Amino acid sequence: DAGITQSPRHKVTETGTPVTLRCHQTENHRYMYWYRQDPGHGLRLIHYSYGVKDTDKGEVSDGYSVSRSKTEDFLLTLESATSSQTSVYFCAISEGVEANEKLFFGSGTQLSVL
Amino acid sequence: SQKIEQNSEALNIQEGKTATLTCNYTNYSPAYLQWYRQDPGRGPVFLLLIRENEKEKRKERLKVTFDTTLKQSLFHITASQPADSATYLCARRNQGGKLIFGQGTELSVKP
Numbered sequence: 001d002a003g004i005t006q007s008p009r010h011k012v013t014e015t016g017t018p019v020t021l022r023c024h025q026t027e028n029h030r031y032m033y034w035y036r037q038d039p040g041h042g043l044r045l046i047h048y049s050y051g052v053k054d055t056d057k058g059e060v061s062d063g064y065s066v067s068r069s070k071t072e073d074f075l076l077t078l079e080s081a082t083s084s085q086t087s088v089y090f091c092a093i094s095e096g097v098e099a100n101e102k103l104f105f106g107s108g109t110q111l112s113v114l
Numbered sequence: 115s116q117k118i119e120q121n122s123e124a125l126n127i128q129e130g131k132t133a134t135l136t137c138n139y140t141n142y143s144p145a146y147l148q149w150y151r152q153d154p155g156r157g158p159v160f161l162l163l164i165r166e167n168e169k170e171k172r173k174e175r176l177k178v179t180f181d182t183t184l185k186q187s188l189f190h191i192t193a194s195q196p197a198d199s200a201t202y203l204c205a206r207r208n209q210g211g212k213l214i215f216g217q218g219t220e221l222s223v224k225p
Contacts, residue, residue, distance in 0.1 A: 040122070045213075045214070090157050092157070097211045100163055102160040103160065103205075
């Protein structure tokens with residue numbers, strides 16, 4: 001998957017606990033993204049990063065925070081997990097944001113919040 | 115809002131036939147539309163993109179068309195095979211530059 005590693009691949013947690021998902025890339029791409037994928041909603045952008053320490057919100061950012069201290073790592077944190085955050089989370093990278101730039105995705109993290 | 119819509123119903127076809135998937139978008143026309151393939155348990159993989167002034171784009175058995183009048187892109191797989199079974203997603207950049215995706219259409223090719 002284009003040098004993108006997500007960890008963990010699966011996680012089960014309880015409501016109210018903090019959770020951090022990690023995305024690591026070896027492509028040296030500037031842009032990194034977190035999406036969630038749910039039946040009936042498709043892929044929705046949570047947060048994205050356009051450089052080290054530069055991040056911004058996507059369409060479904062409530063309840064999530066991100067950090068990017070190094071080019072290769074982008075962390076997604078659920079401060080206090082809720083059952084509505086049960087989902088499959090995908091990290092993606094791109095070299096740029098021009099209209100013809102494609103995204104490369106990781107294999108995803110299946111998160112279950114009980 | 116800048117929506118992108120795909121038929122959420124699964125498409126079942128017989129091996130050897132042509133599969134046609136539809137992607138419709140609203141509001142302003144994107145400069146490009148992108149198509150991705152997603153297998154179960156995997157992330158989407160980029161297949162093709164088509165520019166707004168291109169009527170058609172081909173790659174092996176894949177063909178994509180772009181009709182800015184209808185605000186629609188069609189994705190065709192000719193001589194379909196069981197290995198083509200997957201979910202296919204279309205995507206476009208919104209005016210903020212973010213890539214937004216349709217819900218995807220699940221294709222099942224029966225031998």
